Amino acid sequence: MESDTGSRRGAPRSEQTHLAILDAAASQFQERGYANFTIEGVAAQAGVGKQTIYRWWPTKTDLIAECLLDGRLFPERLSIPNTGDLHTDVVDWVSQVFELIRRPAGRGLVTSLIAAATANEQIGERLRETLGGRESVVARLSAGVEAGQLSPAKPITELAEALVGALLLKALGEGRTESGDAVRLVDALLT
Amino acid sequence: MESDTGSRRGAPRSEQTHLAILDAAASQFQERGYANFTIEGVAAQAGVGKQTIYRWWPTKTDLIAECLLDGRLFPERLSIPNTGDLHTDVVDWVSQVFELIRRPAGRGLVTSLIAAATANEQIGERLRETLGGRESVVARLSAGVEAGQLSPAKPITELAEALVGALLLKALGEGRTESGDAVRLVDALLT
Amino acid sequence: MESDTGSRRGAPRSEQTHLAILDAAASQFQERGYANFTIEGVAAQAGVGKQTIYRWWPTKTDLIAECLLDGRLFPERLSIPNTGDLHTDVVDWVSQVFELIRRPAGRGLVTSLIAAATANEQIGERLRETLGGRESVVARLSAGVEAGQLSPAKPITELAEALVGALLLKALGEGRTESGDAVRLVDALLT
Amino acid sequence: MESDTGSRRGAPRSEQTHLAILDAAASQFQERGYANFTIEGVAAQAGVGKQTIYRWWPTKTDLIAECLLDGRLFPERLSIPNTGDLHTDVVDWVSQVFELIRRPAGRGLVTSLIAAATANEQIGERLRETLGGRESVVARLSAGVEAGQLSPAKPITELAEALVGALLLKALGEGRTESGDAVRLVDALLT
DNA sequence: GATTAAGCGAGACGGTACGTCTTGTCTTTAC
DNA sequence: GTAAAGACAAGACGTACCGTCTCGCTTAATC
Numbered sequence: 001m002e003s004d005t006g007s008r009r010g011a012p013r014s015e016q017t018h019l020a021i022l023d024a025a026a027s028q029f030q031e032r033g034y035a036n037f038t039i040e041g042v043a044a045q046a047g048v049g050k051q052t053i054y055r056w057w058p059t060k061t062d063l064i065a066e067c068l069l070d071g072r073l074f075p076e077r078l079s080i081p082n083t084g085d086l087h088t089d090v091v092d093w094v095s096q097v098f099e100l101i102r103r104p105a106g107r108g109l110v111t112s113l114i115a116a117a118t119a120n121e122q123i124g125e126r127l128r129e130t131l132g133g134r135e136s137v138v139a140r141l142s143a144g145v146e147a148g149q150l151s152p153a154k155p156i157t158e159l160a161e162a163l164v165g166a167l168l169l170k171a172l173g174e175g176r177t178e179s180g181d182a183v184r185l186v187d188a189l190l191t
Numbered sequence: 192m193e194s195d196t197g198s199r200r201g202a203p204r205s206e207q208t209h210l211a212i213l214d215a216a217a218s219q220f221q222e223r224g225y226a227n228f229t230i231e232g233v234a235a236q237a238g239v240g241k242q243t244i245y246r247w248w249p250t251k252t253d254l255i256a257e258c259l260l261d262g263r264l265f266p267e268r269l270s271i272p273n274t275g276d277l278h279t280d281v282v283d284w285v286s287q288v289f290e291l292i293r294r295p296a297g298r299g300l301v302t303s304l305i306a307a308a309t310a311n312e313q314i315g316e317r318l319r320e321t322l323g324g325r326e327s328v329v330a331r332l333s334a335g336v337e338a339g340q341l342s343p344a345k346p347i348t349e350l351a352e353a354l355v356g357a358l359l360l361k362a363l364g365e366g367r368t369e370s371g372d373a374v375r376l377v378d379a380l381l382t
Numbered sequence: 383m384e385s386d387t388g389s390r391r392g393a394p395r396s397e398q399t400h401l402a403i404l405d406a407a408a409s410q411f412q413e414r415g416y417a418n419f420t421i422e423g424v425a426a427q428a429g430v431g432k433q434t435i436y437r438w439w440p441t442k443t444d445l446i447a448e449c450l451l452d453g454r455l456f457p458e459r460l461s462i463p464n465t466g467d468l469h470t471d472v473v474d475w476v477s478q479v480f481e482l483i484r485r486p487a488g489r490g491l492v493t494s495l496i497a498a499a500t501a502n503e504q505i506g507e508r509l510r511e512t513l514g515g516r517e518s519v520v521a522r523l524s525a526g527v528e529a530g531q532l533s534p535a536k537p538i539t540e541l542a543e544a545l546v547g548a549l550l551l552k553a554l555g556e557g558r559t560e561s562g563d564a565v566r567l568v569d570a571l572l573t
Numbered sequence: 574m575e576s577d578t579g580s581r582r583g584a585p586r587s588e589q590t591h592l593a594i595l596d597a598a599a600s601q602f603q604e605r606g607y608a609n610f611t612i613e614g615v616a617a618q619a620g621v622g623k624q625t626i627y628r629w630w631p632t633k634t635d636l637i638a639e640c641l642l643d644g645r646l647f648p649e650r651l652s653i654p655n656t657g658d659l660h661t662d663v664v665d666w667v668s669q670v671f672e673l674i675r676r677p678a679g680r681g682l683v684t685s686l687i688a689a690a691t692a693n694e695q696i697g698e699r700l701r702e703t704l705g706g707r708e709s710v711v712a713r714l715s716a717g718v719e720a721g722q723l724s725p726a727k728p729i730t731e732l733a734e735a736l737v738g739a740l741l742l743k744a745l746g747e748g749r750t751e752s753g754d755a756v757r758l759v760d761a762l763l764t
Numbered sequence: 765g766a767t768t769a770a771g772c773g774a775g776a777c778g779g780t781a782c783g784t785c786t787t788g789t790c791t792t793t794a795c
Numbered sequence: 796g797t798a799a800a801g802a803c804a805a806g807a808c809g810t811a812c813c814g815t816c817t818c819g820c821t822t823a824a825t826c
Contacts, residue, residue, distance in 0.1 A: 010770020011822040017772075035310060040812060049773045054814070115309040117363045118302040119226060124363030158357065158372075158379040165356025166349070172308045172315030181349075188349040189380065201801030202791040208803075229781060240804040245783070392775030393817040399777075417692060420807060431778040436809070497691035499745045500684040501608065506745030540739065540754075540761035547738025548731070554690045554697030563731075570731035571762065590798080611786065622799045627788065767826070777816075785808075794799075 013056070020046040021053055025063050026072035034112035037064070061120035068126055073113065080136045086144035087190060090163075093137075094182040097167050101175045110171040128164060137163060150190060159189055204247070211237040212244060216254050217263035225303035228255070252311035259317055264304065271327045277335035278381060281354075284328075285373040288358050292366045301362040319355060328354060341381060350380055395438070402428040403435060407445050408454035416494035419446070443502035450508055455495065462518045468526035469572060472545075475519075476564040479549050483557045492553040510546060519545060532572060541571055593619040594626055598636050599645035607685035610637070634693035641699055646686065653709045659717035660763060663736075666710075667755040670740050674748045683744040701737060710736060723763060736762055 024046035028037055039060055043050045057063040067073050078100065080093040100106035117124035137160040144150040166185055170177065215237035220228055230251055234241045248254040258264050269291065271284040291297035308315035328351040335341040357376055361368065406428035411419055421442055425432045439445040449455050460482065462475040482488035499506035519542040526532040548567055552559065597619035602610055612633055616623045630636040640646050651673065653666040673679035690697035710733040717723040739758055743750065 007824075008770075009768065009824055011824095012771080014771070014822095038812060039814085043773095047773080049775080050814080051774095051816085052772060055771080111309040114363070115306055118306040118309070121363075121365045125365065127363065128360060153378075153382070155375040155379045158376045161360055162353040162357040162376070162380060165358070165360040166353040167356070168360060169319060169352055169356040172305070172312075172318065174312045174316060184346040185349045185353070187344075188346045189353060191344070198793075199801085200793055200799060202793090203802080205791095205802070230783085231781060234804095238804080240806085241783080242785085242805095243803060246802080391773060391819070393777080395776070396817095421809085422807060425778090429778080431780095432809080433779085433811090434777060437776075493691040493697075496745070497688055500688040500691070503745075503747045507747060509745065510742060535760075535764070537757040537761045540758045543742055544735040544739040544758070544762060547740070547742040548735040549738070551701060551734055551738040551741060554687070554694075554700060556694045556698060566728040567731045567735070569726075570728045571735060573726070587797080612788085613786070616799095620799085622801085623788080624790085624800095625798060628798095633787095765826100767824100769822100769824085771822075772820080774818085774820105775816100776818100777814105779813080780811105781813100782811080783808105785806100787805085787807105788803105790801100790803075792800090792802100795797090 017046075017048060017052060018056070021048055021056075021063070022067055022070060022072060024048075026067045029064060029067065029073060029112065030109065033108055034064070034115040037112075039063075059120070061116055061123060064116045065120060065123050065126065068113070068116075068123060068130055071130075073109070074130065080140045082140060082143060084147070086140070086147065086149040087186060089140060090137075090190065091182050091186050094163075094167070094185060098170070098177040098182055101167070101171045102177060104175075107171055107175045110168075114168065114172065128161070163189055208237075208239060208243060209247070212239055212247075212254070213258055213261060213263060215239075217258045220255060220258065220264060220303065221300065224299055225255070225306040228303075230254075250311075252307055252314060255307045256311060256314045256317065259304070259307075259314060264300075271331045273331060273334060275338070277331070277338065277340040278377060280331060281328075281381065282373050282377050285354075285358070285376060289361070289368040289373055292358070292362045293368060295366075298362055298366045301359070305359065305363065319352065354380055399428075399430060399434060400438070403430055403438075403445070404449055404452060404454060406430075408449045411446060411449065411455060411494065412491065415490055416446070416497040419494075421445075441502070443498055443505060446498045447502060447505045447508065450495070450498075450505060455491070462522045464522060464525060466529070468522070468529065468531040469568060471522060472519075472572065473564050473568045476545075476549065476567060480552070480559040480564055483549070483553045484559060486557075489553055489557045492550070496550065496554065510543065545571055590619075590621060590625060591629070594621055594629075594636070595640055595643060595645060597621075599640045602637060602640065602646060602685065603682065606681055607637070607688040610685075612636075632693070634689055634696060637689045638693060638696045638699065641686070641689075641696060646682070653713045655713060655716060657720070659713070659720065659722040660759060662713060663710075663763065664755050664759045667736075667740070667758060671743070671750040671755055674740070674744045675750060677748075680744055680748045683741075687741065687745065701734065732762055 021042060024042045025037075028041050028045060032041070037060065039050060039053055042048075042063070043053055053063065057066070064073075078093070078096055081089045083089055101110060113123075113127060117127045138156055141150060141156045141160060145152050145154075145156065163185075212233060215233045216228075219232050219236060223232070228251065230241060230244055233239075233254070234244055244254065248257070255264075269284070269287055272280045274280055292301060304314075304318060308318045329347055332341060332345075332347045332350060336343050336345075336347070354376075403424060406424045407419075410423050410427060414423070419442065421432055421435055424430075424445070425435055435445065439448070446455075460475070460478055463471045465471055483492060495505075495509060499509045520538055523532060523536075523538045523541060527534050527536075527538070545567075594615060597615045598610075601614050601618060605614070610633065612623055612626055615621075615636070616626055626636065630639070637646075651666070651669055654662045656662055674683060686696075686700060690700045711729055714723060714727075714729045714732060718725050718727075718729070736758075
């Protein structure tokens with residue numbers, strides 16, 4: 001259904017430039033965080049005119065959203081394991097996220113993502129899936145239901161959302177977590 | 192040897208000015224949101240020099256934090272009811288929050304608070320208590336345990352945090368809620 | 383050699399803006415004097431962003447210097463006459479300057495120029511020529527030497543400088559001049 | 574140091590403060606120049622409240638004027654010698670001033686004085702006497718007239734003013750002087 | 765081939781807000 | 796009773812970015 005078959009008159013969009021901007025944006029976001037992220041900084045690092053960025057992304061959150069969708073903001077993807085034991089798997093994953101949040105750099109990355117979400121609802125929507133994220137958690141919980149380790153009566157989507165929400169709230173604070181926190185959180189939700 | 196107990200030499204801090212600034216700050220925060228909140232705007236509305244603000248609050252998030260602590264950012268406090276029926280009470284409260292989040296104005300207030308929290312960990316910490324908030328939710332859940340409506344085995348703090356986190360995550364998105372969402376969420380956590 | 387002169391890449395400097403700034407600067411200087419001359423005032427009157435001024439003139443004295451060079455600060459140029467009689471011509475001119483200095487407005491203009499000169503050596507250098515100024519005085523004195531009305535032994539540049547300096551010193555005071563002052567000053571120097 | 578002889582009329586403590594302010598003002602003026610001279614800096618260095626300064630001197634130029642009158646701004650007084658040979662004496666003195674003006678520090682002091690004069694006519698008036706200064710120059714020239722080294726027909730005041738004015742004009746520029754300048758200037762005026 | 769429309773780099777522009785500095789007044793407390 | 800210490804309103808300073816707008820290139824598709 002290629003609506004306009006690329007048969008426009010002028011020069012086509014440069015894919016090289018496109019990627020240079022995304023790379024620079026992701027790099028700036030990780031180095032400086034959302035608060036100090038500037039279009040001028042991205043343009044400078046990408047070796048690009050500002051107008052080239054504004055031509056394709058109306059706001060800076062749109063640019064960040066594309067980076068997020070491309071998976072450029074999570075170099076190390078936190079995936080939830082599946083060893084067959086639901087409770088252990090979820091505890092392991094939560095512990096991993098706690099570990100990320102404990103380090104200022106990791107916490108900074110998460111709070112920057114949340115900050116971006118507060119400025120752009122689409123990022124907010126995507127964050128639930130990508131953060132850790134909902135999709136995989138929902139999948140893991142579903143598998144747990146099928147394996148008889150979780151009651152079919154439990155609303156899985158809400159459970160996943162509550163889990164991710166709890167982590168997010170932790171990240172907004174000082175990130176202090178004690179041993180046992182992960183277990184307690186999972187107990188609260190999955191028992 | 193009156194070391195420093197209020198016996199400093201110069202003029203003391205003007206309480207009138209202090210309050211004028213807090214009032215203006217809260218007003219600006221509610222009207223314009225965190226993103227468009229400016230120190231200059233607060234100074235102008237309060238009829239105050241900028242330096243007077245910078246003297247007492249090093250950053251704008253410190254100013255916002257004090258407003259939050261003073262309860263100036265929640266004119267209409269969302270308190271959790273206690274009719275004796277835990278499940279119904281929590282569902283009612285969650286519905287109330289959903290109602291707030293559905294309206295752009297209410298959602299804007301919440302996302303502004305989250306944005307402020309991403310810039311200042313103290314605000315993050317306080318947000319859990321004040322947002323709706325944890326303290327009261329924890330209290331209500333405790334009462335439920337005593338009334339035999341909730342298993343004593345459940346870790347209450349984690350439960351409350353998951354509940355608030357889920358609401359917060361909702362607010363970051365487009366705020367769409369369907370009837371039944373509140374019930375499902377409470378079922379997921381309290382059953 | 384067209385290496386980079388004409389082939390600069392970005393948008394060229396707007397001559398319209400350039401002139402608007404110079405006009406506004408001259409106007410502000412004349413109206414408010416050096417002490418109350420502000421970049422913000424110039425920017426506002428010119429309808430221009432402050433950064434546009436700072437881009438081209440690093441300090442406010444550089445801006446004033448350019449106005450001076452453009453002759454924007456002396457709407458009514460005080461030129462020294464040449465009727466053939468050196469002594470009378472110089473006395474007339476000195477009287478004219480005394481007249482200017484007697485009025486607070488005129489004296490304010492001159493002291494403002496001197497104030498600018500104290501902040502910027504280039505302005506100081508230019509002031510000697512432009513004030514009234516040295517160049518024309520030197521020329522008139524030279525003509526006097528050729529006409530045999532002034533000894534060729536006299537160092538003309540120094541004579542002119544002493545003359546202008548005396549006027550300047552007068553302007554720094556209260557500007558009181560009595561009839562006969564002009565004649566006495568010229569007698570002191572040209573006899 | 575005259576600590577407290579309670580039996581005299583005035584308030585001894587007040588005089589101490591008065592002097593501390595003048596000392597601090599002179600010190601600040603010499604160290605930082607007129608442009609960076611601040612009342613707060615003087616108050617801090619003198620260990621005095623700002624109001625104490627404002628009480629006695631309505632503007633900062635009044636404070637500077639008093640320092641000038643007290644001779645606090647010229648630690649090394651440039652006095653004009655009297656060896657009996659007028660021409661040589663004046664040349665020596667002019668050379669001394671040129672020497673002062675050649676060094677940026679010395680030139681800065683002079684331009685600061687001129688700047689103060691542009692802001693306060695009384696300072697301007699006093700500057701003529703104090704700068705180098707007129708009084709002594711006039712006295713030396715008068716002695717020269719009596720010694721028959723200068724024509725009685727020459728208006729001495731105007732001559733002195735032209736001389737000081739020429740030096741002042743030199744100080745406003747880049748301060749470059751060549752050998753012979755002093756002689757040429759004196760020749761221009763005294764021959 | 766010539767024309768023409770777009771992409772692109774560079775960067776000037778009118779603005780807003782920043783956080784700092786200084787001014788001159790006002791207000792307590794200490795000596 | 797005089798001042799020190801210092802809070803305060805006002806507003807200019809110079810900087811950083813914003814988002815828009817030329818410029819003079821470089822590409823392609825259309826004529």
